[in-house]
Structures are given as structure tokens and as C-alpha cells.
Amino acid sequence: MFGKESVPAKKVSQYKFTYRADSFENLIVNFLSEILYLTYSKAKVAVKIQIFDITDRFLDSELHISDTQFTPKLDIKSVTYHNLKIIEKNGIKSLKIIFDI
Amino acid sequence: MDLKDFKEISAGRWLLPKEFYKKMNADAEIISSAEILRAAIIDGSIQQVINVASLPEIVAKSLAMPDIHYGYGFCIGGVAAFPADTGIVLPGGVGYDINCGVRLLATEIEQKEITLLQEKLGTEILKQIPTGLTKQSLVQLKTKQFLAILKKGAAEIIDQYSGDHQDLEYIESGGRLDFNRPDIISKRALERGKNQIGTLGSGNHFIEIQAVDKIYDPIAADTFGIKQGMATIMIHTGSRGFGHQIASDYIERFRKKFSNLKKLPDQQLVYAPIASNAGKNYLEALNAASNFAWANRHMIMEALIEIVEQIFGGSKKGLGIHLVYDQAHNIAKFESHLINHNTKDLLIHRKGATRAFPPGHHELPKKYSAVGQPVIIPGSMGTASYVLRGTRKAAGLTFSSSAHGAGRRLSRHKAVKFSAGKNIRAEMRKRNIHVYSFSEQGLKEEIPQAYKEIDEVVEITETAGISTKVARLVPLLVIKG
DSSP, X not given: OOOOSOOOOOSEEEEEXXXXXXXXXXXXXXXXXHHHHHHHHHOOEEEEEEEXXXXXXXXXXXXXXXXXXXXXXXXXXXXXXXXXXEEEETTEEEEEOOEEO | OOGGGSEEEETTEEEEOGGGSTXXXXXXXXXXXXXXXXXXXXXXXXXXXHHHHXXXXXXXXXXXXXXXXXXXXXXXXXXXXXXXXXXXXXXXXXXXSTTOEEEEEXXXXXXXXXXXXXXXXXXXXXXXSOOTTOOOOSSOOOHHHHHHHHHHTHHHHHXXXXXXXXXXXXXXXXXXXXXXXXXXXXXXXXXXXXXXTTOOOSTTOEEEEEEEEEESOXXXXXXXXXXXXXEEEEEEEOOHHHHHHHHHHHHHHHHHHOSOGGGSSSGGGOOEETTSHHHHHHHHHHHHHHHHHHHHHHHHHXXXXXXXXXXXXXXXXXXXXXXXXXXXXXXXXXXXXXXXXXXXXXXXXXXXXXXXXXXXXTTSOGGXXXXXXXXXXXXXXXXXXXXXXXXXXXXXHSSSEEOOSOOBSSOHHHHHHHTTTOOHHHHHHHTTOEEEOSOHHHHHHTOGGGBOOHHHHHHHHHHHTSEEEEEEEEEEEEEEO
């Protein structure tokens, strides 16, 4: 997401993220915004994401976050809804999302 | 849609009547050349102007300035007005970087003096002013101090750190809008913003040391204190992560209250009535972010003045350094405008557009009353910038709005691809422009070819009559985030 150069994983902790959304778009935007918040406000980077339950409007997850220093190549400032596209094929969802950089 | 759907109603003004599309509630008007208009049709930004014209309660027309380009939902260069009482407010009509804006300082330091010391000046600015992805602010603030900045804007920087209260008159809205309710700001916004006061940021933000290359309007230039051959300093930055978080927070809040998101042409155009609690809260949070941005530019200005004083061995007064003006170009503000000979209170959204008040307007600094508001239009990295002034014509045509910059032609991604293998610094240096940045990627994103020709944007602005040229500034040193 940030084009990070290296993330040596040490001192990993768990961060619970559960969200009830009004749509899948809303769910994804809020999930990615949570990762941005952890990065910019807490200086944490997610090294592993564990999904316990996910539907179109609900996510129960645990992020394994590291406070290791890392060098972002790109400053992602916000996650937008602009032209957000979700494509479902053979039961797999893929999406196109635009970040404000 | 193509060019023949538009009517050139006067030089540089293109009208698309509301009959063009059944959902339009107002006409669309683009201030542009045929070439810029054609490009805007292709890149989708005209469709965005049409989408804004389809919003409820829009007053008079959905406008776009000559630096129009594609944005999130609402085009960059877009201007839209809604009634202050019954209208709507949309965060997408302001943008994420609330009160991103530009500040111009004039000096009496000669261009040749800058040339002699430019290496030292560039290195020192890059060393002392936090740029790019840094987290380090120039000061470490406690939450109470940060809240005082959100409340008092630029004045708080002067009271607590350094500066001159007389400068406040030369900042749009005196560098402060009403904010009294910390409860409407999320903890996340406070966390993101607290350590970012006095930081330039990345993207298209910059500090530029320039030389006054040409004077077009000697009376206005003299009034603004801009002198041929002397250096000017330009600062372009905004409300950093704080403004982005406010925008994201309120887009989410508005979504939750919005009855039918699917009906919106773009979800980024989600809105709320101005009179609703959600609308009122957003507007006050926007004021807090605007105050942050004015404080941010003020703190950077004070740090820059100190660096210049040290390097050139003189005082601010002795070096003739003074603030010409500070203006927002991503903001929504209540203003009164004449509509069909009646004065109406309106909420004007300007996203990538500059306020351009005419001579005699009560909000202008007294000194500028006879000539109008300075309108600062920065060029792209390596090209000229311009100072213009507001006109009476703009009051009737564009709710006193003008262009804000060159306007992107290539996306950042395309600009990086275009500049593959190029040494941007070396190319600039050949043109006697010294570029300082920690980010090679950032430089590639901001190559001059990524932007429209600033000269063309300014010519159209003047031809349409929404501002007139005062001076042209050429870059000597560029410090990029």
C-alpha cells in the first residue's frame, strides 16, 4: 500500500478491527483508512492481517502491527470513494480504489 | 458531448445551458480557451461540472476556472454557490487538503544577491523546515496548545512563537475563522495534526524563492510592494493530515445520514443541508482546519524569515521583507454576492480556485482597497508564477473567483512514467533553477510537463476579465516536499 522498502518484523502486537458498514465500498474504505491511521498517527505498520469473518457489510479482523521504523515511498493521505469499483468474478472480489496522495 | 455543445458567450467564457442535461439545475460555465475546454471534456472534468450543476439549490451556475482538471467528484478549479440558509455543503467541494493555499512575501533583496547565496539558502531551508514525509514539527505541542491554534489560527503563532500582528490584515479572513467546539473534531484528526504545525508536506507543496521578472501594472505592484528584479518568497501548503482527517471523518458522517447514496453521480459529492447539525459541525470543523493551515503557513514564514535574516545579515525590516498576501484555494466560506440585483448570502465552495475580491471590497486590507485583492497564481516547478488583482467583473461573473495554478495535465503516475531516466535536478539547473528535495519521486511527479502552460491559464483569466496581471515571478530556488 505504501510501496515500503523493508519492514523488519520485530515487536509485533495485535490490533483488533471490527467494523459494521453500509456497503462493501464503505467497509473497504474504512478498513484501509484504519491502516492509514495506524501508520500516520501511531507509526505502526501492518505486517499480517487475519480475517475472522467478512461479509459485504461486516468485518472482524486482527492486524499484526509492528512499530519498526520503515520508509514509505509514497505519502497516502486519504482513501477516497471516487470511482471506487468492485468487480466480482468466480466468487472473488477485486476492487479499484483511488488514494489521495 | 463536444465543443459545439458550448456557446462562447464572451472571450474566454463558455456556457453549457442547463437544458443540455435534464438533471442540471443550473447552467455550467467554463472560463477557458477552446483547447483547454476540449481537454476538459476528454478528461471528464466537464462531466464533473455538470454533476455539480445537478446538485440541489445551486445558485446561478456551476463554474470552472481555466486551470480546470479532474478531481474526486468535484473538479479542481470548480466553484459552486448555495444559499446560506437553505443550501447544502459538500466536503468534496472543498477537497481533502482544507485551506491548501499560497502565501507570498516580497523583499528588497536583489536577484543577484540570491544567486550568490542560493546554495546556502536552499540547503538551510531544506535543513530547517520539515518537508516531505517527516513527522517532526518545528514545535512540540500539547493538546491544549494545539486547540488554541485551531481556535485562533495565525494569531496564535504570533502570540506564542513569533511574528507581527500587523501581518494578519494581509491574510484572507485575518487568518482565523470561527471555531469554538473541540468536541466536533475527532481524536484521530487531533492526533494526525498535532505534530504537523510548521511542516510543508509532500505532493505539490513547495517553498520557492523567485525574482520579479516583469511588472504589468506598476500602480498595483507598487501598492503590493512588489519591485522589479527583487526576490519574492512563495509558500504553498495546507492543513496537512489534520485537514485530510476532517474531510474523511465528515464524508463518513454525511454518508451515514444521506438517504440515497446510489442516486449521487459520484459518492464524493455527498452533502448535508447547511442548517443541519451535520452541516454546521462540518463547517465549524472546516474552520478549524482552515485556521490550522493559516497557522502552518505563518509558522513556516517566520522560520523562513529567520533563515533569510541569518544568511543575508539583516533584519526583516532592513531586508524589506513583508507579507503581500495569503490566500486559500480549497475552502467553503459565507459571502454576500449580488444575484439579479439582490444581495444574497451564499456559501461559496472553491476547490482549486482563488477568491478575487474587487477594489473597494470591505474585506480587503485598507492599503489594497484601491487596487483589489492580490490573486497569486503559482506555476509548476520551473515555470513562472503570477500576481494578479481582483476585478469588479469577477464579482458578477464568478462570485469573485479566479484560477489557482497551472492545473495538472498528467496524473502523478503518468508524470513519473514520463520522467523515467531523466535527471530533473540537472535539467532545472541548466535553466538556473536550483531544486532542493529529499524525494526524487516527488520531483518526478511535479515536472513542468505535468501541468498546463501557466502563461495560457493567466492569459485566459485576464481575457475573461476575472483578474488582471500585476507581475510575473520566475523561480530561482525550489524546495519541494
